[in-house]
Amino acid sequence: xxxPPAPVPPVTANSAPTPAQSPFKAPPxxxxxxxxxTLKTEIPPASSSxxxxxxxxxxxxxxxxxxxxxxxxxxxxxxxxxxxxDTERRLLPEFFEGEVAAVSGSRGPEAYKYYRNTLVKxxxxxxxxxxxxxxxxxxxIGDVGSVRRVFDFLEEWGLINHGAxxxxxxxxKDKREEATTSQSxxxxxxxxxxxxxxxxxxxxxxxxFTCEKADISIxxxxxVRGNYRPGLTPADFKKVEIxxxxxxxxxxxxxxxxxxxxxxxxxxxKKVSEHVGSRSEKDCIARLIxxxxxxxxxxxxxxxxxxxxxxxxNNESRAEIPKRPRLTPLADASNPIMAQVxxxxxxxxxxxxxxxxxxxxxxxxQVDMNDNQTDSPISSTKEEANDLLKEASxxxxxxxxxxxxxxxxxxxxxxxxxxxxxxxxxxxxxQKELLMEKEREQLHHLRELLFVDQLxxxxxxxxxxxVAAENKEEEKPKPIITMG
Amino acid sequence: MKTxxxxxxxxxxxxxxxxxxxxxxxxxVDIEVDGQRYRDAFTWNPRDPDSEVITFAKRTAKELKxxxxxxxxxxxxxxxxxxxxxxxxxQEMQVKEKIMPLKxxxxxNNTTIRDQFLWDIGNLESDPEEFARTLCDDLNITDxxxxxxxxxxxxxxxxERLLVRLFLL
Numbered sequence: 001x002x003x004p005p006a007p008v009p010p011v012t013a014n015s016a017p018t019p020a021q022s023p024f025k026a027p028p029x030x031x032x033x034x035x036x037x038t039l040k041t042e043i044p045p046a047s048s049s050x051x052x053x054x055x056x057x058x059x060x061x062x063x064x065x066x067x068x069x070x071x072x073x074x075x076x077x078x079x080x081x082x083x084x085x086d087t088e089r090r091l092l093p094e095f096f097e098g099e100v101a102a103v104s105g106s107r108g109p110e111a112y113k114y115y116r117n118t119l120v121k122x123x124x125x126x127x128x129x130x131x132x133x134x135x136x137x138x139x140x141i142g143d144v145g146s147v148r149r150v151f152d153f154l155e156e157w158g159l160i161n162h163g164a165x166x167x168x169x170x171x172x173k174d175k176r177e178e179a180t181t182s183q184s185x186x187x188x189x190x191x192x193x194x195x196x197x198x199x200x201x202x203x204x205x206x207x208x209f210t211c212e213k214a215d216i217s218i219x220x221x222x223x224v225r226g227n228y229r230p231g232l233t234p235a236d237f238k239k240v241e242i243x244x245x246x247x248x249x250x251x252x253x254x255x256x257x258x259x260x261x262x263x264x265x266x267x268x269x270k271k272v273s274e275h276v277g278s279r280s281e282k283d284c285i286a287r288l289i290x291x292x293x294x295x296x297x298x299x300x301x302x303x304x305x306x307x308x309x310x311x312x313x314n315n316e317s318r319a320e321i322p323k324r325p326r327l328t329p330l331a332d333a334s335n336p337i338m339a340q341v342x343x344x345x346x347x348x349x350x351x352x353x354x355x356x357x358x359x360x361x362x363x364x365x366q367v368d369m370n371d372n373q374t375d376s377p378i379s380s381t382k383e384e385a386n387d388l389l390k391e392a393s394x395x396x397x398x399x400x401x402x403x404x405x406x407x408x409x410x411x412x413x414x415x416x417x418x419x420x421x422x423x424x425x426x427x428x429x430x431q432k433e434l435l436m437e438k439e440r441e442q443l444h445h446l447r448e449l450l451f452v453d454q455l456x457x458x459x460x461x462x463x464x465x466x467v468a469a470e471n472k473e474e475e476k477p478k479p480i481i482t483m484g
Numbered sequence: 485m486k487t488x489x490x491x492x493x494x495x496x497x498x499x500x501x502x503x504x505x506x507x508x509x510x511x512x513v514d515i516e517v518d519g520q521r522y523r524d525a526f527t528w529n530p531r532d533p534d535s536e537v538i539t540f541a542k543r544t545a546k547e548l549k550x551x552x553x554x555x556x557x558x559x560x561x562x563x564x565x566x567x568x569x570x571x572x573x574x575q576e577m578q579v580k581e582k583i584m585p586l587k588x589x590x591x592x593n594n595t596t597i598r599d600q601f602l603w604d605i606g607n608l609e610s611d612p613e614e615f616a617r618t619l620c621d622d623l624n625i626t627d628x629x630x631x632x633x634x635x636x637x638x639x640x641x642x643x644e645r646l647l648v649r650l651f652l653l
Contacts, residue, residue, distance in 0.1 A: 118628075122628075132547040133543055133544075133547060134543070134544050134547045134548055135547075137526065137632075138524075138526075138628075138629050138632060139628030139629055139631075139632070140628070140631075140632065141613045141616050141617050141620075141631040141632050141635050142527065142613060142632075143506070143508045143526075143527040143528055143529045144526050144527065144528055144529075144540060145528065145529045145532040145536055146529070148536075148539075148540070221535065222533070225533055
């Protein structure tokens with residue numbers, strides 16, 4: 001803003017607002033940025049007599065340069081170097097939630113603080129110059145993705161590059177205009193007309209997905225790819241459509257022209273758009289689909305097909321609710337074609353997607369069958385397809401039976417082997433039993449021998465006793481021989 | 485101070501990843517078109533969506549005022565390196581303590597850093613970013629571009645050792 005610095009009123013004079021265009025030069029160093037929030041809110045919204053700077057306040061640079069005036073929009077009044085506010089926690093959950101952030105260190109709140117404070121300080125050191133992302137991330141130690149997200153967040157909320165000229169813009173008047181327009185529009189949130197996806201920071205197209213749990217909204221691409229926090233499931237998201245007809249309503253005349261053109265030219269959208277006049281091809285197609293006739297176009301095709309491809313798909317197509325909150329996105333985005341299909345089906349809604357799938361399958365079967373028959377009625381392809389299906393089913397049954405036989409054979413083989421094993425074991429056990437029997441007999445034999453020996457010994461003991469007793473009576477002085 | 489876990493398991497098997505606390509890939513870009521040269525090195529999170537690469541390429545070209553022909557080349561270069569990293573990702577690898585010397589020998593703007601130190605390339609909690617930050621703080625380096633260059637240099641060496649170990653297994 002190209003206004004000369006006003007004479008310095010003390011900051012408390014905010015309550016008496018001058019036309020809010022002139023920024024206040026706050027005394028340097030004595031005003032910590034954290035209190036600036038409260039001061040700013042004292043500027044009553046009534047000062048929006050100057051339509052441009054509704055609620056713009058000046059914050060003295062907490063750093064070296066006291067002659068520079070840093071402007072920060074009032075909706076970013078929560079900013080403080082020392083703490084992290086709820087706004088930041090909400091809009092940049094990657095740094096505050098999940099197990100990665102909980103470990104802290106390089107990915108957690110400290111990292112966020114480091115990035116944020118460094119970026120803000122660097123910008124405020126030279127506020128007239130735009131801080132580019134390249135310059136910023138070259139000067140920050142960390143991965144580019146995280147730095148970019150913090151950078152974009154700060155830029156959106158006016159804490160960075162606020163009032164700085166955009167890339168390649170002229171100085172002076174243009175600068176002020178750019179600055180004022182950026183001031184008056186709040187950053188992305190549920191209130192802005194254009195939807196910014198929280199996941200990839202790009203503008204959402206015709207539809208987007210909101211999640212109440214985390215109060216974020218992502219575009220279709222991010223939803224399909226699963227580019228949201230790990231804590232959320234696809235079921236948490238609701239699809240919201242942005243009506244395009246609000247841009248310019250189709251008059252009856254234009255609609256009439258459109259229908260005529262479609263009748264005459266069929267699917268030649270170039271000619272159709274020419275006929276309609278001021279509408280592009282895409283607009284014509286979109287308008288046609290949105291008309292009630294569009295459903296009839298799809299509906300007639302459905303009647304002719306009688307394939308029972310998927311019960312789920314058929315049920316969905318019969319239910320005439322084109323937009324359902326419950327979607328089953330195909331999360332496998334590795335195949336690029338599948339990713340495209342998933343993306344389109346997410347935008348378009350289940351009914352149309354089902355009809356398109358059926359149409360695609362019928363088209364494929366037509367290609368497979370006969371390329372020559374250009375005017376083959378759809379019923380014949382149906383029959384041929386039925387025949388193919390029957391063939392396929394009989395083949396499948398034959399294979400099933402084969403498999404079952406194989407299984408039975410291998411089962412019996414297994415059983416045989418087991419039996420053999422058991423018999424082997426039995427024979428071995430029998431051998432061992434024989435051996436043991438022999439041993440037992442030997443033991444018996446030995447025991448008997450031992451018994452006999454013991455008897456003999458005892459008898460021998462008795463006899464010398466008897467002999468000794470007789471000898472005792474005859475000769476006493478003879479020593480008694482003890483046998484033991 | 486970070487807590488170092490002593491008594492960590494001798495050798496464990498993990499899925500392929502950078503042996504650092506954050507699984508970030510070092511990316512180096514060097515493109516020359518019609519006499520104009522763009523050289524850059526930075527760290528990338530392989531879990532970022534592909535749209536991030538496209539946005540980055542466009543934004544960088546715009547901010548550095550490079551001609552539009554650079555954008556697809558930058559895109560290809562980054563995506564190629566990311567694809568290479570992702571191609572290894574399914575494999576299992578042995579991780580155990582292995583202390584190896586890392587070297588830094590680089591010049592950023594007017595600052596030259598030459599250093600050599602030991603690093604445990606099997607420590608999954610190591611943090612090159614913290615190392616770079618501490619080094620710059622301790623040496624009172626004023627140029628902010630030195631830190632990232634050091635971090636990328638360390639990551640590149642770790643990645644190299646990782647691949648060597650992977651292929652020797």
